[in-house]
């Protein structure tokens with residue numbers, strides 16, 4: 001036998017087994033591509049979701065499959081010449097016969113080298129593949145039609161630099177595994193087109209917010225009030241600017257220095273709030289239970305609670321309140337038509353100088369369209385013809401004004417409405433407020449109708465949560481005072 005017997009036998013074994021041979025070919029062909037792609041990704045952090053999918057979901061597994069085939073073939077499907085590769089007798093001979101052991105020792109270097117190269121490629125692959133599967137590109141863009149609403153809203157939100165997994169998975173191995181199982185289910189649903197449109201909310205398997213939001217935010221350290229100044233625009237000829245000025249009583253979840261109070265009182269460790277909803281969507285909450293640290297409980301119920309909960313089984317949909325019961329849209333924030341246009345006007349994407357643009361745009365973006373393309377066309381045509389008829393002089397003098405407005409209006413629509421996924425205005429309710437009709441968000445509980453046995457109610461007093469300093473005022477005195485204009 002020659003010097004590199006074991007290595008030679010190994011290759012012989014491979015060449016004699018068709019399975020190994022095919023595996024060998026696969027590995028030879030894929031390795032240079034895989035290595036150079038992974039290197040490119042490591043250096044340049046390639047953001048294209050399909051590049052990642054091609055490398056980590058297709059090429060990588062093919063490479064691993066090839067490797068596996070080589071070994072399976074060499075072990076189990078030997079060819080005409082029985083090479084006994086890696087069998088017990090073969091090993092025993094190598095380790096007991098001094099002559100052969102000497103040869104093995106000489107080959108150790110080669111074996112160690114080959115194994116470490118394999119190990120390096122393999123672990124680099126696992127590492128990069130892990131990062132890809134956790135990336136916003138994979139979660140948000142790979143299934144682009146399905147995730148378009150969530151991804152678009154996310155991109156425009158204050159959390160656009162926080163990756164999807166930081167809220168949806170968080171840290172720890174158990175949630176990682178859970179997420180991969182549900183991820184596989186979701187990929188299957190996309191592949192077989194059995195996903196719901198729109199995607200259901202709330203997310204019932206969502207990790208408790210304590211493990212995600214609180215990795216970054218600490219409501220026990222909040223304090224004081226927060227001034228919210230919102231610019232709005234009226235549907236009149238001037239698109240007049242008005243202001244809402246609210247002092248939000250943010251409060252605190254309580255820390256050593258201060259006791260819990262205000263809005264974040266709900267998430268203080270000493271206050272545990274559980275509630276029962278009539279349906280999975282948590283829109284109607286007939287019963288709320290407050291459990292204090294000393295164990296005393298107060299149950300607040302509406303007068304029709306028994307009736308409402310009767311049809312829902314014995315429990316109702318029971319849940320412990322956390323951040324998500326108010327901040328259910330921290331990142332996927334869909335605006336109402338009015339708000340969406342106000343934002344674009346405030347940011348200058350829609351020029352305020354264009355008469356009646358708020359009123360006209362509101363009409364066009366709230367109509368029903370089959371696709372975003374149809375919407376874009378109809379909005380463009382509709383606004384063009386209206387302004388040509390009513391303001392021909394203005395449109396011929398300053399055509400860019402209308403062109404810019406149309407761009408802004410189409411954006412206000414396409415950032416919030418996604419006909420492909422049946423997401424339209426109001427599909428996803430935001431619970432951080434109560435809405436103009438006082439029926440969602442805080443008012444699911446704070447309606448003065450939830451009563452404890454001793455007659456206390458969950459307060460609907462307008463000053464519980466905020467002080468209304470100005471509502472839709474053109475020149476609010478409070479802003480002049482704050483800006484020092486009246487000194």
Ligand code: HEC
Pocket residue numbers: 136139140147150151154159162163164165166167168199200201202203204206324327328329330331332428
């Ligand atoms: C700041 C935290 C946060 C980030 C970042 C985030 N999400 Fe979410 N997401 C949520 C919360 C909270 C909900 C659930 C709302 C509920 O249960 O009412 C949600 C819900 C969803 C839903 C269910 C449909 C819906 O809108 O309720 C999908 C799908 C989703 N997210 C995908 C994504 C994707 C994709 C990304 C990354 C591009 C992402 N999320 C990033 C917090 C986040």
Ligand code: HEC
Pocket residue numbers: 158159162163166167209212213214215216217323324327330
């Ligand atoms: C990885 C860190 C991280 C996680 C996790 C995270 N956030 Fe944030 N959040 C931030 C940062 C950073 C900002 C500030 C963004 C800015 O000011 O532009 C922010 C801002 C906010 C704001 C203020 C938004 C505004 O309009 O000014 C709220 C409310 C909020 N987060 C709630 C949540 C909730 C609820 C969760 C859990 C579902 C969450 N965050 C998870 C980092 C995080």
Ligand code: HEC
Pocket residue numbers: 209210213214217218219226228248250263264266267321322323324325326327432
């Ligand atoms: C009872 C409802 C409610 C709960 C529960 C709640 N929040 Fe808030 N939070 C609010 C409201 C309302 C605001 C003010 C929003 C605004 O700017 O108008 C707010 C503001 C915030 C802000 C912005 C603070 C600032 O100074 O700008 C952050 C961050 C935040 N919440 C994080 C959290 C986290 C994390 C949790 C869970 C531990 C949580 N909240 C639980 C209602 C709630």
Ligand code: HEC
Pocket residue numbers: 249260261262263265266273275285288289290300321325326431432433441442443444445446456457458459464465
């Ligand atoms: C699931 C029910 C529920 C929801 C939803 C809810 N709350 Fe509450 N809230 C309560 C209960 C219960 C109390 C305590 C009532 C009592 O003991 O008088 C309370 C108390 C408060 C208090 C007084 C805290 C103190 O200092 O004692 C504020 C402020 C408040 N809530 C704000 C909000 C805001 C803002 C929202 C919406 C963003 C909201 N709540 C949503 C149940 C709820």
Ligand code: HEC
Pocket residue numbers: 228244246432433434435436442443446459460461462463464465466468471
């Ligand atoms: C349980 C807490 C709570 C109570 C009670 C409450 N609000 Fe609000 N209100 C909020 C929150 C939270 C917001 C949202 C602030 C934001 O968007 O930043 C809000 C916003 C508003 C706005 C601004 C418009 C908007 O939708 O952004 C107005 C106006 C308003 N409230 C009026 C009232 C009036 C009038 C009452 C009394 C009938 C009342 N609120 C009672 C929590 C409350």
